[in-house]
Amino acid sequence: MKGMGMMPEQRRKPMSEINVVPYIDVMLVLLIIFMVTAPMLTQGVKVDLPETASDPIQTDKNVESIVVSVDSNGAYYLEVGDEGSDPMSLARVRDQVAKILSQRTSGDILVRGDENVDYGTVVRLMATLQGAGASSVGLITDTVPDET
Template identity: 75%
Template sequence: MSGMKGMGLMPQQRRKPMAEINVVPYIDVMLVLLIIFMVTAPMLTQGVKVDLPETTSEPIQQEQDVEPITVSVDSNGAYYLEVGDERGNPISLPQVRDQVSKILSQRSNAEVFVRGDEYVDYGVVVRLMAELQSAGATGIGLITDAPDNKQ
């Protein structure tokens, strides 16, 4: 009977099922999604021209013992630093950053507000806010007036 073993009468060994997952199709799908997101991401960051509505808001509750730091920008783009009731002379943007940094190093919980003239260039206010953040101001509030309802 030893000759019968070679003839293939013995049942064949069963193959084990494959326990591996073929990930090649998933890689293809991920590459397609990556390309789609790379194409659409720059479109999502572009701004849209809008007319912002006027609205009223609740005033910020501030601590009584800490005087806020207010930086004003007039219609000519000149900067004024106000601490409490003291208003100084016009100063440059680097001087604003240095003085606010010195004040915040002594009083880290002081609030910083920006009072910008309605007709000042938007870029002037944005540069001021960027300088205030580099000086250490974590939260910057914008001071506005309530809208007139006399229309």
């Protein structure tokens, strides 16, 4: 039946090349996915830890410092310059700090935490302050008394 009025069958030569176009398409899609998701994977609070005993922070005398304090019960207090506040929630601290930082060029904030407060409370506060627009968050500590 092969030769009865039909065209002869052509044999296809095996192709020795790989078509890479679908692989390039997949690679570009994966590249876009990783570029979009990579910034979301980095979480945490940036803290510059001192390597030696630190000197006092030099502050600009024209700008009132912003200090957020956490007492041993986990209550937050906002101090701008010499003015303190009543205890407030973390959401209210975020709103107040965002409002203050929107009117300033510097986004430096200091955190004063009681040594008995839970570590997670201070970390949540620092993350909230960064979310409110703080460019850097510093920690206030007491000096260690000399034992002689």
